[in-house]
Amino acid sequence: MKVELSSYDLNWPKAFQAERGFLQELIGDWRVGTIEHVGSTAVPGMVAKPVIDIMFGVESLPASRAAIEILARNGYCHSPYKTDVMHWFCKPSPEMRTHHLHLIPYHSALWMERIAFRDILRNKPDVAREYAELKQALAADMADDREAYTQQKWPFIKRVLDDAKNG
Template sequence: MNTSAASSTDDAPIEVVDYNPAWPALFDAERRLLQEALAPWLAGPVEHIGSTAVPGLPAKPIIDIMALVRSLAESADAIAAASALDYLYYPYKPEQLHWFCKPSPVHRTHHLHLVPLHSALWQQRLAFRDALRGSSTLTARYAALKRQLAVQYRHDREGYTEAKGPFIAQVLARM
């Protein structure tokens, strides 16, 4: 069982593609698998987050999934359960979440974020997703930013993510 993702040097380049109307169905199929496999640790719903969860928004073609767990310590055994579904665990921000990619860092189709109950991260990610879903103007601005950053940070996933931070913070500050 492989429980750690490869280093960032093994990551695929960042590619932002047009919205794919199949993304919600891909999420729903994965949600059902995760709800069953992670049931002992779940403390709430399994949510579709990130850009693939926003109709019409261009995105990296990776389904981002977030699930609520009672605590990180209590859900440590969920790492093995997720690994059984071909998720690779990587200790990215381990004080905030359990993070996984599937099937590999080079070819990612899914990200899984297990976050603890009462986590600000849970609230922020859902609020940002919902803000984008509710405003075509905001969605268009974010799409333009994502396309620009995907070119600028093509081989720097962390830089790409960090560069989106000010936009996301600005949206959340208005809520």
């Protein structure tokens, strides 16, 4: 799938809320903690791939394994991506994605990191602007390599998170 960024869309929070309700009804028995809108579509004004990233808190990966089959029967495609820290899904298909779903142990290191980065971008316009510029440059250079695009953002994210910890 090509890396294509879109201007911020006011419908993204509504799309998250709708999917959040669907997921709560579908797999709410596995929920521990909250269901969070993360990623760039969760940051007002941010350019983003138009894919809603949802982080769904679970007790553990083994304890939530049964949710995989239920999600697969209800429009989500499971992929073995970062299996040591999450169960990862996309919807409706790997070729055309509108949603990414991450079942992640609630309050795990990955959970806390994603919430922290989202909140920094929401609350620090200068950091959000710098991140948007980086994303646009990477999307221009790596339009055909989604994985490289994602990996190349990591040094910036790590620096921002480290600065916040040491701040």
